[in-house]
Amino acid sequence: xxxxxxxxxxxxxxxxxxxxxxxxxxxxxxxxxxxxxxxxxxxxxxxxxxxxxxxxxxxxxxxxxxxxxxxxxxxxxxxxxxxxxxxxxxxxxxxxxxxxxxxxxxxxxxxxxxxxxxxxxxxxxxxxxxxxxxxxxxxxxxxxxxxxxxxxxxxxxxxxxxxxxxxxxxxxxxxxxxxxxxxxxxxxxxxxxxxxxxxxxxxxxxxxxxxxxxxxxxxxxxxxxxxxxxxxxxxxxxxxxxxxxxxxxxxxxxxxxxxxxxxxxxxxxxxxxxxxxxxxxxxxxxxxxxxxxxxxxxxxxxxxxxxxxxxxxxxxxxxxxxxxxxxxxxxxxxxxxxxxxxxxxxxxxxxxxxxxxxxxxxxxxxxxxxxxxxxxxxxxxxxxxxxxxxxxxxxxxxxxxxxxxxxxxxxxxxxxxxxxxxxxxxxxxxxxxxxxxxx
Numbered sequence: 001x002x003x004x005x006x007x008x009x010x011x012x013x014x015x016x017x018x019x020x021x022x023x024x025x026x027x028x029x030x031x032x033x034x035x036x037x038x039x040x041x042x043x044x045x046x047x048x049x050x051x052x053x054x055x056x057x058x059x060x061x062x063x064x065x066x067x068x069x070x071x072x073x074x075x076x077x078x079x080x081x082x083x084x085x086x087x088x089x090x091x092x093x094x095x096x097x098x099x100x101x102x103x104x105x106x107x108x109x110x111x112x113x114x115x116x117x118x119x120x121x122x123x124x125x126x127x128x129x130x131x132x133x134x135x136x137x138x139x140x141x142x143x144x145x146x147x148x149x150x151x152x153x154x155x156x157x158x159x160x161x162x163x164x165x166x167x168x169x170x171x172x173x174x175x176x177x178x179x180x181x182x183x184x185x186x187x188x189x190x191x192x193x194x195x196x197x198x199x200x201x202x203x204x205x206x207x208x209x210x211x212x213x214x215x216x217x218x219x220x221x222x223x224x225x226x227x228x229x230x231x232x233x234x235x236x237x238x239x240x241x242x243x244x245x246x247x248x249x250x251x252x253x254x255x256x257x258x259x260x261x262x263x264x265x266x267x268x269x270x271x272x273x274x275x276x277x278x279x280x281x282x283x284x285x286x287x288x289x290x291x292x293x294x295x296x297x298x299x300x301x302x303x304x305x306x307x308x309x310x311x312x313x314x315x316x317x318x319x320x321x322x323x324x325x326x327x328x329x330x331x332x333x334x335x336x337x338x339x340x341x342x343x344x345x346x347x348x349x350x351x352x353x354x355x356x357x358x359x360x361x362x363x364x365x366x367x368x369x370x371x372x373x374x375x376x377x378x379x380x381x382x383x384x385x386x387x388x389x390x391x392x393x394x395x396x397x398x399x400x401x402x403x404x405x406x407x408x409x410x411x412x413x414x415x416x417x418x419x420x421x422x423x424x425x426x427x428x429x430x431x432x433x434x435x436x437x438x439x
Contacts, residue, residue, distance in 0.1 A: 007149055008034050009425045011162040012418070013138050013183065015042035017049075017410035018393025019168035020121045025083075025418025026166070027128035031425055033418075034160070035130055036152070037178075038137035043118040044177035045170065049407055050106075054114035056092060057085040057411065058404035060105035065408055070260060071200065071368055071399035076409060078378045083415040085408055095120040106404050141165065141186040143386050150388065164388040164421040166381075168414060171367025171394040172197050183395045184371070191385045193372035195397045198267070199364030200260035201406075203251035204276070205357040210320055216245035219314050225279040226254050227350070228261055231272045237261040240282070250276070250353065257401045259358055260368060266357060277350040280313050289345045290338065301334035308333045313348060321347055366406050370397040380420035381413050388424055392417040 010026045012019050015037030023035040035042075046054060058065055062080045066073040089099060089107060097120045098110040109116040125132060140153040144161075152160040169183035184194050210216055221243050228236045241254030258276070265274060281289070289312075296308045305327065309318040323329070325347055327340075361367065375384050376391055383389040393410040400406045 008032065008160055008162045010034070010164045010166065010418070010421045011036060011150070011152060011160060012166045012168055013141075013152070013186075014167070014169035014393075014395075015039070015132075015134075016045045016168065016170050016177070016179070016393065017043070017407055018170070018395075018414035018417075019166070020046075020125070021411045021414030022166045022168050022390075022392045022418035022421075023130045023132075024121070024124050024128060025415035026422040027125075027130050027418075029419055029422035029426070031422035033128075033130050033422075034162070035125070035132045036136040036138060036154075037132070037134050038182070039178045040134055042122065042132065042134070045174060045179060046118055046121075046407075047114045048174070048177065049114060050108060050404075052114055053108050053112045054117045055106050055108055055402075055404040055407060056097075056099065056117055057088040057107050057408045058105045059085060059089065059101050059107050061085065064105065065400075065405055068403060068405045069398065069400035069409065072373055072397055073400065075373050075378050075398060076412065079381070079412045079416040080408075082419075083412045085404075087415075088408065088411050092117065092120060095124060104403055138169075138182065138186075141167075141189065143190065143389070148387070163425045164390065166390040166392055166414075166417050166421055167395055168392040168410075168417070169395055171361075171370055173199065173202075173361050173364040173367045173394075175362055179367070179394070181367075183391075187371045187391070187395070190383060190389060192375045192383065195369035195372055197361060197367050197369040198263050199358055199361045199366075200263060200368040200399050201256040201365035201402050202259045202263070202358045202360075202363055203246065204249045204255055204259055204262060204355050205359060206249040206353050207273075207356045208354045211245070211247075211249055211353070214247055215320055216316055217247050218245065219316050220244040220252070221278070221280065221314070221317075223282070224254060225282040226258050227277045227279070228258050228265075228355075229275040229277070230265055231269050231274070233275075236265060236274075243278070248359075249355070253402055256365065260399070262355055263358055263368065274355040276353045276355050278353065280317065280348045280351055282349075286342070286345055290341055293341055294338070297333040297336060301332070303333050305331045305333045305336050317351070321351065365402065366399045367394055368397075368399045370395050373397050379416075380424075381417035382420060382424070388421070390417040390421050 026033040137155045139155040142151045167183045170179035172181035239257040243252035392414040
């Protein structure tokens with residue numbers, strides 16, 4: 001039996017980080033808000049973010065955040081002016097979530113548990129009387145021009161009518177969390193363009209013999225620098241951080257930062273094999289390396305050279321480097337000359353791995369592409385094509401590096417969209433300013 005509610009002020013589609021904050025942003029303005037989630041629980045993607053610890057934002061400020069959002073970061077200046085990383089920190093602190101700052105400005109709950117963050121959001125939804133409806137998938141979204149309201153079809157379970165709708169249904173990365181690209185069709189139905197989705201923050205795949213033979217599987221490297229070269233040999237990007245060798249290629253924070261550039265190069269050159277160079281010891285100069293290793297050789301000339309090198313770099317990596325460079329497996333330290341050491345230093349500064357692809361969207365942390373930004377007002381997240389339709393979070397063509405940047409996008413655009421939708425309902429238009437923050 002088909003059922004329909006009376007007109008609702010604001011309906012949010014999607015219960016991820018952007019949708020949760022959008023519902024809070026609308027409800028804090030005193031507007032009755034309904035939050036629809038197709039799954040049986042809210043915040044699935046939030047719970048796996050930051051390795052299960054939830055990196056809620058980055059504390060280094062707006063300019064730093066935008067610099068780390070290579071996917072259209074400049075679009076976010078307005079939303080971050082209204083709901084910044086400082087506002088996000090104050091928001092959670094006021095809700096009783098103690099935060100701590102880690103390397104590169106990353107902010108985590110002191111408990112190291114994403115559930116702490118989710119519970120704070122759920123508590124705020126409850127305090128604001130947000131009407132949360134789980135197991136409520138949306139199959140269609142239409143605009144009734146005569147009545148100026150949206151019809152939201154609930155996949156055979158009736159429909160809702162709303163004055164304003166915020167689509168925060170995510171992209172299509174990590175589909176096990178419910179992000180399956182549902183909102184793209186809604187946006188296209190209203191005339192919005194769609195930038196074809198692609199994986200970002202995704203592990204790299206290599207057919208390099210070192211990888212396929214699994215000689216380096218499980219070797220992790222800290223504080224290294226990765227340089228990705230395009231097919232012409234020009235630097236595409238250079239990123240620093242940690243990484244790990246896997247059975248299929250490479251992963252880890254620095255690799256995820258490189259990946260979006262690799263994806264775009266493969267889009268242009270699908271058959272290319274890209275060179276990735278790993279600087280194993282970026283802080284070590286040639287002189288320091290030679291002095292250190294030569295001193296070890298003079299102290300232990302009868303030891304095997306690879307044993308001498310164990311304290312310089314991971315053993316299996318050293319063995320691979322020496323094998324590639326033609327060192328004998330049993331070569332004594334005394335048998336190594338300074339020219340060989342110089343060549344080894346250069347090799348370890350640009351340890352090469354051939355990259356043949358990336359894993360797919362289902363293994364990506366973040367979706368690139370999405371609803372084109374030319375059709376969205378950056379001040380309010382409202383559609384420029386139809387009134388009362390708003391977007392928030394990963395559904396839009398915005399993406400950042402790992403490190404708290406993507407969830408900052410979700411929280412900032414979510415809150416701004418929610419507050420603007422509430423204002424639209426209240427005064428009949430989307431204001432260009434965000435209502436005063438309340439903590």
